[in-house]
Amino acid sequence: MSNELSSKGQAAKDAARVLAKLDSKTKNRALETIADTILARQDVILAANEQDISAGRANGLSEALLDRLLLTPARLESMANDVRAIANLPDPIGQQFDSRRLPNGLDLSKRRIPVGVIGVIYESRPNVTIDISTLCLKSGNAAVLRGGREAIHSNTALAQTVQAGLEAAGLPTGCVQLIESTDRALVKDMLRANGLIDMIIPRGGAALHKFAIENASVPVITGGLGICHIYVDKVVNMEKIVPIVVNSKVQRPSVCNALDTLLVHKDVAKAVLPPVADALAEHKVEIRAEPRALEILNGHAVVTTAGAEDFDTEFMALIMAVKVVDSLDEAIDHIYAHSTTHTDAILTEDYSAAQKFIDEVNSSAVMVNASTRFNDGGQFGLGAEVAISTQPLHARGPMGLTELTTYKWVVLGRGQIRG
């Protein structure tokens, strides 16, 4: 393990013990101080960001990536506001639940506590540095951050800003530790830093998640990859279908909860597919259709023949695969075979079909007559989102502050011994 990781990991671990004891008031005051510090240090942050932008331009980063990297006074203002919003969220730490009195008189409760040290490995967006630092702080966790190489100056300036805020609020700067080395080996070291890091959240593409799963000995929250389905059942309300499919596909095509595959029951395929395709064509969506769908859509829009791999692709773009199915069961089987268990929806007016779909599809979010775009911490009212988990352990779907906690059992006795 590198010196940087072991010393920063230890600083985070030490800070985590302090953080776990803080009351909400102290944490919220620190968050407000961090928000103030972001604005106060605006010039330093923007100058650092300018270095990343210049380097990015020199290295030929796309305009889209440069835009993700770019910080502006308005974006910093919005960051500071987000930090204040986190201060205003309820603090999950200390909540007691599942309380009961046992027959022998022991009083038993579960009490929420922080996880400890959370390692986050992320890519180009520098706002993640602030997001994660402050969500961890609010939930009493220390954070070890490893951002993308192309945002290193911005991330360093932002992490220093957070640390300045922490210091001003009288908290240890160990609460937020940014790994500054851009050596790729550090990522693997973080994934195996048992004893220093308690949980790893990779925030990035499929390759990063796969690397984390294969290499981590620290528990990892995986997710992010969303091959999302909408199945249009045979009893349909056309007024709902077109808006929901269009919204799911085009409202923000580059994110994980955007629609990838549309499945349509054969009885309604001729009625449903042409208007859906026409509406999507207005948004320049390319449709990749298997033969039965292709036949119906012939001449209607930008339609090409779907290859087998199109049903296993997260497009992240204005592309959608389409398939006609014979039954609800076939739709569920298709989803079972191809879904990444992120978000899958049924559009139907048939009560039993809706119940069956909800019962049998076990994705992180299963929806009836709603846009897949709703699977999101903000939309679900969590107030914040750390990640979207598609794995079964610990948390599933959007993770907010509560999902950054664990619990201990508190046992209040009066001298009881076991018989």
Next chain:
Amino acid sequence: MSNELSSKGQAAKDAARVLAKLDSKTKNRALETIADTILARQDVILAANEQDISAGRANGLSEALLDRLLLTPARLESMANDVRAIANLPDPIGQQFDSRRLPNGLDLSKRRIPVGVIGVIYESRPNVTIDISTLCLKSGNAAVLRGGREAIHSNTALAQTVQAGLEAAGLPTGCVQLIESTDRALVKDMLRANGLIDMIIPRGGAALHKFAIENASVPVITGGLGICHIYVDKVVNMEKIVPIVVNSKVQRPSVCNALDTLLVHKDVAKAVLPPVADALAEHKVEIRAEPRALEILNGHAVVTTAGAEDFDTEFMALIMAVKVVDSLDEAIDHIYAHSTTHTDAILTEDYSAAQKFIDEVNSSAVMVNASTRFNDGGQFGLGAEVAISTQPLHARGPMGLTELTTYKWVVLGRGQIRG
């Protein structure tokens, strides 16, 4: 991956999809059938067990290990009763919680679902085969089991019994799959069987847990190792202290929630240690004391000088380490440095000391004035125990049926799209 693991893993995965849809009635009927089948096949099971016992004797297994391995008609009867007790527990699957209506009218709930396929790697006790199979069945999970080599005949007969019961109840035998190869490489393959196994529970000693952490790419629940502390604070009630310390240490010394280290405040060490040592001496407990404690205990019992490693040892035997501390803070620091975060208790009549201990010690169970032996699924009223987790993710402390589940978000819309 071996053929055995890939074919049995796939059978389990297919069965898991069927299991996830079953109602409680069907699962309970299958459990009752399994209980009946255990009794009906008693002769076959006992004959298989006899093979393991003979082999064990030939291989020089200790009497204690042979006893753990041994099945008798009475033990099978008790196993069958345990299975019926599991049938009578509430079914966690399908429970909805955190339900709310969002401002846009979406109805949102979390719904409990099974994890999927649970891999369990365990050591000599053949009853684990029945325990885990039936707890998994009740919670809608398929199980892939890998028991100890020395119990292979017993485990095979028990797994076949479960499968016979499943078949008689009309359920796929894939629900419970026993790996029969005793090749050690299979353990590593199981730990990396992503896509077939969703969660691994190692049930065994520290070496097994360490191996699992280092080698698994499938999420692992770790725990089991318990270096447990009792701290006797300066305001004491001697009538509670002796019974609790004795019970924690001697009631069943070979298990993870047994007491390992006794910390005593310096102000009461002279009053507390001698009667505690005398009471423990009656149970033939060896005390390993650091110098200050040793001085007080001189002549009182079987006392030896504690080495540094004694404070990092899970004794699993009638041995206890003892240390005198200057303050509650020193006790908490000691626990922070040496605890495996399994079970730690304070004995005190001082309200503020009790609260501080509970606030600052973040072990899976933190107790006041009670025996450490209570950290147990049965004692906590969970009805059953799959494992005791000491890691922060997913579940902590005793894990019952609910801890074998995850959840999905169910979103009931009326045509909503995201703005």
